[in-house]
Amino acid sequence: MPDSNTSQPIMRVEALTKKFGPFTALNGIDFEVHAGEVHALLGDNGAGKSTLIKILSGVHKPTSGRILIDGREAEFDSPRDASRAGIGTVYQDLALNPLMSVTRNFFMGREISRGPKPFSWLAMDEMARITHDEMVKIGIDISDPSQAVGTMSGGQRQTLAIARAIHFGARVLILDEPTSALGQKQQMEVLKTIQRVRLRGDIAIIFITHNEVHAKLVADRFTFLALGEVIGRGTRADLEGEDIRHLMAGGANISDLQKQLEAVRLSGRAAS
Amino acid sequence: MSQMNPAASGRREADRFNKGGRLRVLLRRPEVGAFFVMVVVIVAIAIASNGVALNPLGLKNNLSIIAQFGIIATGACLLMIAGEFDLSIGSMIGFAGMSMAMMLKWGLPFGLGPATPVTAFFLTLAMTLAIGWLIGFTVVRSGLSSFIVTLAFLFFLRGLTEVCFRLINQSTQISGLPDYKQESWFAWIFGGESFGWLYDLWFALGGNLNRAGEQWVTGLDAKVVWWLLIAGAAAVLMARTQAGNWIYATGDNRESARANGVPVDKVRISLFMLTAFCSTVFAACQVFDTNTADAAKGNLKELEAIAIAVVGGTLMTGGFGTVLGVVFGAVTFGLVANAVFFIPAIDGSYYRVFVGVVLLIAVFLNEGVRKRITGGI
Numbered sequence: 016m017p018d019s020n021t022s023q024p025i026m027r028v029e030a031l032t033k034k035f036g037p038f039t040a041l042n043g044i045d046f047e048v049h050a051g052e053v054h055a056l057l058g059d060n061g062a063g064k065s066t067l068i069k070i071l072s073g074v075h076k077p078t079s080g081r082i083l084i085d086g087r088e089a090e091f092d093s094p095r096d097a098s099r100a101g102i103g104t105v106y107q108d109l110a111l112n113p114l115m116s117v118t119r120n121f122f123m124g125r126e127i128s129r130g131p132k133p134f135s136w137l138a139m140d141e142m143a144r145i146t147h148d149e150m151v152k153i154g155i156d157i158s159d160p161s162q163a164v165g166t167m168s169g170g171q172r173q174t175l176a177i178a179r180a181i182h183f184g185a186r187v188l189i190l191d192e193p194t195s196a197l198g199q200k201q202q203m204e205v206l207k208t209i210q211r212v213r214l215r216g217d218i219a220i221i222f223i224t225h226n227e228v229h230a231k232l233v234a235d236r237f238t239f240l241a242l243g244e245v246i247g248r249g250t251r252a253d254l255e256g257e258d259i260r261h262l263m264a265g266g267a268n269i270s271d272l273q274k275q276l277e278a279v280r281l282s283g284r285a286a287s
Numbered sequence: 288m289s290q291m292n293p294a295a296s297g298r299r300e301a302d303r304f305n306k307g308g309r310l311r312v313l314l315r316r317p318e319v320g321a322f323f324v325m326v327v328v329i330v331a332i333a334i335a336s337n338g339v340a341l342n343p344l345g346l347k348n349n350l351s352i353i354a355q356f357g358i359i360a361t362g363a364c365l366l367m368i369a370g371e372f373d374l375s376i377g378s379m380i381g382f383a384g385m386s387m388a389m390m391l392k393w394g395l396p397f398g399l400g401p402a403t404p405v406t407a408f409f410l411t412l413a414m415t416l417a418i419g420w421l422i423g424f425t426v427v428r429s430g431l432s433s434f435i436v437t438l439a440f441l442f443f444l445r446g447l448t449e450v451c452f453r454l455i456n457q458s459t460q461i462s463g464l465p466d467y468k469q470e471s472w473f474a475w476i477f478g479g480e481s482f483g484w485l486y487d488l489w490f491a492l493g494g495n496l497n498r499a500g501e502q503w504v505t506g507l508d509a510k511v512v513w514w515l516l517i518a519g520a521a522a523v524l525m526a527r528t529q530a531g532n533w534i535y536a537t538g539d540n541r542e543s544a545r546a547n548g549v550p551v552d553k554v555r556i557s558l559f560m561l562t563a564f565c566s567t568v569f570a571a572c573q574v575f576d577t578n579t580a581d582a583a584k585g586n587l588k589e590l591e592a593i594a595i596a597v598v599g600g601t602l603m604t605g606g607f608g609t610v611l612g613v614v615f616g617a618v619t620f621g622l623v624a625n626a627v628f629f630i631p632a633i634d635g636s637y638y639r640v641f642v643g644v645v646l647l648i649a650v651f652l653n654e655g656v657r658k659r660i661t662g663g664i
Contacts, residue, residue, distance in 0.1 A: 095548065110546040112539035114606040114661050115532075123536050124548035126529045133530040166662035 023086055024049050025219045026071075026102070026187050031080035033066055040066040042243045044080070048187060048219035053209060055234035056223045057262070062240040064223050068189050071221075072104035073097030084187075103185025107192050109176040113165035117157055120164050121146040121179050149178040153211045154204075170201030174208050181218065188212065189221045194229050202229065209233050227259045315660055317607065320652030321599045321615040324645065328619045336629035340622070343486065343495045343504040345629060350507050353621030354514035355569060357614060359588055360595035361514075361521045362565035364613040366558040367596050368525070370538035370605030371433040373562040375422060376592050378444035379415055380585025383570035385448045386411040388461040388580030404467050404474040404575065412567050418444070419563030423556030433559075441589065449582045459582035468575050477513075477568075478575025480506035510572040514617075517565065522610035534558070538605025594642065595620045598649040600656065607657060619645060 024047035033041040041063045048054045058064050069075045071082065073091030082089050084100050091097040097104070111120050122142050128135035143160040150157055155174045157167075164172060173193050180188055190209070194202040210233055212218055224230050230237065237254060239247040239262040247262040313319070332340050339345050359376050366373050390402040390410065402410075422440055426433045452459045467474035483506035489495040490502040497503040525531040536544035537551045545551050566585070574580055599616030601608030623641045627633055 094546065106546075108543065110540075110543035112536055112543055112606060114539045114602075115535050119532050119535065123532065123544060126532055128529045133528070133533065134524070135529050137527050137529060137532065139527070163661040166660075 022049060025085065027083040027086075028071070029081045029083065031067070031070065031082070032078045033063075033070060033075060034078045040243055041070075041077075044240075044243075044245055046238055046245070048221055050186070050219050051213060051216040052235045053213050053220045053222050053233050054236045054238065055230035056221055056238050056240065057225070057227065057230055057259075058240035059225075061242075063243040064240055065191075066243075067240070068104060068191055068221070068223060071097065071187075072102055072189060098183070098185075101184055101186035102189065103180030103183065103187070104189040105173070105176045105180055105191065105193065107195070109172055111164050111172055111176060114163055116161045116163060117150075117167070117175060118143045118146045118160040120175065121149070121160075121182070125183060145182070146178075149182045150174060153178055153181070153208050155208075168201055169197045170204035170208075173197070173201075173205045177208055177212065181212065185218065187219045187221065189223070191223050192225065193222070194224060194226060206233050231259065315656075317600050317609050317653075317656060317660060318612040318615060320656045321612040321619070321649060324598065324649045324652060325615040325619045328622050328645065332622050332626050332629065335626070340626070340629040343489065347504055347507050348628070349622055349625050350511050352625050353617050354508065354510040355572070356591060356595055356621050356624075357514040357617035358510065358517055358569050358572075359562070359565050359592040360599070360613050360617050360620075361518050361610060362558075362562035363589075363592035364596040364599065364601045364608055364610060365521055365525070365534060366562050367593070367601045367603065368538045368605060368608045369534045369555055369558050370541060371426065371555055371558065372437060372593065373422070373559060374434065374437040374589045375418075375440035375444055376562055376566050377585040377588035377590075378441045378448070379418070379563055379566035380570045380573075380588055381448045381582060382418075382444045383411050383415050383567040384574050384580040384584045385452060385461075385582065386414060387571060387574045388464060389451065389455060391464055391467070391574075392461055393455060404471045404477075408473070408477075408567075408571055411570075412564070415563040415567045416560050419560035420556060422563075423559030426559070427552040427555055437589075445582075452582050460579070461581075462579040464574075464578040466578055474575040476509055477571040478577075479509045481509045481512045482507040508572070508576065510569075510576075513568055513572060517568070518610055518614050522614075525610055530554075535606060538607075540606070591620065594646055597653075598646060600649075600653045602657065607661070616649070619649070 027047040029045055031041055031044040031046070032039070044063075044067060046054075046067075056064055056067070066075065070077050073094040073096050076091070082091075084102075089100050091100065091102075094104075112123065115123070118139065126135075127138045127142050127145075129138065130136050146160045147157065153174060155171055157171070164175065167175070177188065177190070177193075193205050193209070197205065206229060209220060209222065213220060213233070213235075222230065222234055231251070234251065236250050237248060237259070238245055241262075247258070249258075336345070340349060359380070363373060363376060387407045390396070390407040391404070394400060395402045395406060395410065418440070422433075422437060425431070426436050429436070449459055452461075468478040486495055486502070486504050486506050495503050525534065533544070533549045533551075533554050536547070536549045537554045541551050569588075570584070573584065595616040596608065596613055597603065597616075598619055599608065599612035599614070601613065620642070623645055624638055626641065627635045627638050
């Protein structure tokens with residue numbers, strides 16, 4: 016393992032394999048995350064990123080291989096199990112309900128309430144206060160926790176989903192393409208949020224992205240996937256810009272891509 | 288960046304959301320459209336009827352129909368907020384009414400002897416809740432649209448009601464049952480009177496007089512109390528309990544609710560049982576008030592319930608709506624439905640013309656309100 020960190024990782028994945036019938040989605044993935052670190056998981060479409068996070072968050076079960084949490088082997092039968100083990104996944108759709116208020120979204124399914132369930136009395140003030148405080152902690156001061164999520168910006172929604180995952184005990188935070196489908200400024204907001212969570216020091220972040228610029232801005236460690244396998248990994252210091260771009264393209268050289276593009280251009284001209 | 292505006296540097300994203308003053312907050316309530324429509328309708332009908340619609344008898348008659356609408360619309364509203372429809376409400380009313388009246392006339396099934404209002408009601412309720420559960424279970428398990436599943440039950444239950452009537456009763460009507468509400472307190476809470484003290488007070492204050500100078504009207508129908516109880520309980524449920532949060536979450540985005548651990552299937556099944564409960568209460572009020580039943584009872588009530596929920600600001604696709612809005616919607620709808628009785632100059636069929644117009648106006652208003660609240664979704 017090229018890992019020089021001596022502290023125990025929060026989560027370690029060993030030889031993880033996932034087959035869907037005859038199709039091998041993941042082929043022997045090794046991977047680990049440490050508290051206070053951002054681990055960028057990069058790869059093109061179809062590289063196996065989604066399958067990997069679905070296994071880590073308990074949606075799929077691996078065909079073989081192990082997941083270790085704090086050195087102990089863990090098995091997830093459902094997303095609930097993974098969540099209980101401290102793995103919080105923030106999906107691209109964020110699992111937010113746009114018509115409901117910020118507070119109601121924050122506590123959706125895990126309301127603070129008193130009395131016999133499910134007709135128990137909601138502690139709305141307490142929930143609103145916690146929502147506000149947790150959002151402030153990672154950098155967004157919402158003026159009104161009773162405003163509908165539909166009125167928030169994409170960056171604010173992302174922050175809400177992250178704050179919620181942390182509040183409900185996530186020690187490994189999986190962010191699935193958090194900066195895609197956002198404007199430039201909101202992307203920066205999300206990266207700042209990631210940085211603040213990182214600085215807490217007790218949470219490991221898995222940052223899945225297409226965007227090598229964003230990865231380089233916040234990540235401490237990189238893992239590159241292509242066709243279901245790890246094709247490269249390293250710390251921020253290990254990797255230079257060209258390496259990253261090379262690995263992002265699934266191992267192809269940028270110069271190769273340029274040649275291919277040139278060939279297409281020439282053949283197009285020849286045809287016309 | 289040399290040209291940076293100093294005013295802009297201190298601004299945050301949060302500053303863009305203007306909370307506004309107290310009036311603005313009030314105007315952002317989801318019920319505001321329904322409220323204005325209701326006020327306009329009350330004023331218009333009071334003027335057009337020369338105040339007859341709001342005199343002691345007019346008030347009693349109006350509140351009677353408003354309460355009927357309100358009871359079923361509350362159930363329909365909660366179900367719609369959870370993202371589902373129930374088109375079987377009207378047929379369920381017919382079925383429940385038939386079941387109670389038939390037990391009272393012909394005795395309990397399986398030779399269990401003569402029925403009392405208590406046994407007739409609770410046996411019927413057990414059946415309707417079971418049917419409600421079955422509808423919910425079918426919707427949840429099959430993944431079919433509740434529109435289709437409950438449409439099937441609309442036909443099924445209406446047909447079943449008629450068949451039962453003909454087989455056992457030889458006629459699709461039952462009339463002339465004993466006046467149970469005189470002896471049985473249980474029948475009285477459905478078919479009796481309520482708010483007698485209010486009318487006594489009105490009389491004591493010099494109003495509520497008939498031509499002979501005696502007290503004219505003695506009280507409102509008991510169903511008004513049922514309406515207030517059901518609407519009050521539903522309002523608290525939606526605004527202040529965990530179950531309410533689950534209902535909103537289920538209707539807004541079912542998959543994200545499920546991902547956050549909301550038991551969306553249980554929520555939906557329970558709400559189909561709630562609409563069955565509301566239909567049964569509606570039927571009990573009718574049976575114990577008039578001592579009759581008819582296979583056609585409750586016809587088209589499901590569409591009226593949905594229309595009232597929509598007039599009250601409930602979103603057809605779920606996730607948005609309030610019980611208070613539906614209270615306003617029921618008042619609006621009930622007044623419009625009854626208007627033809629208080630304004631003798633107009634043809635009775637104008638009822639549906641009014642309903643259509645009010646429905647469209649209210650929906651346009653509510654759309655505007657909702658977009659202001661939710662950021663244009």
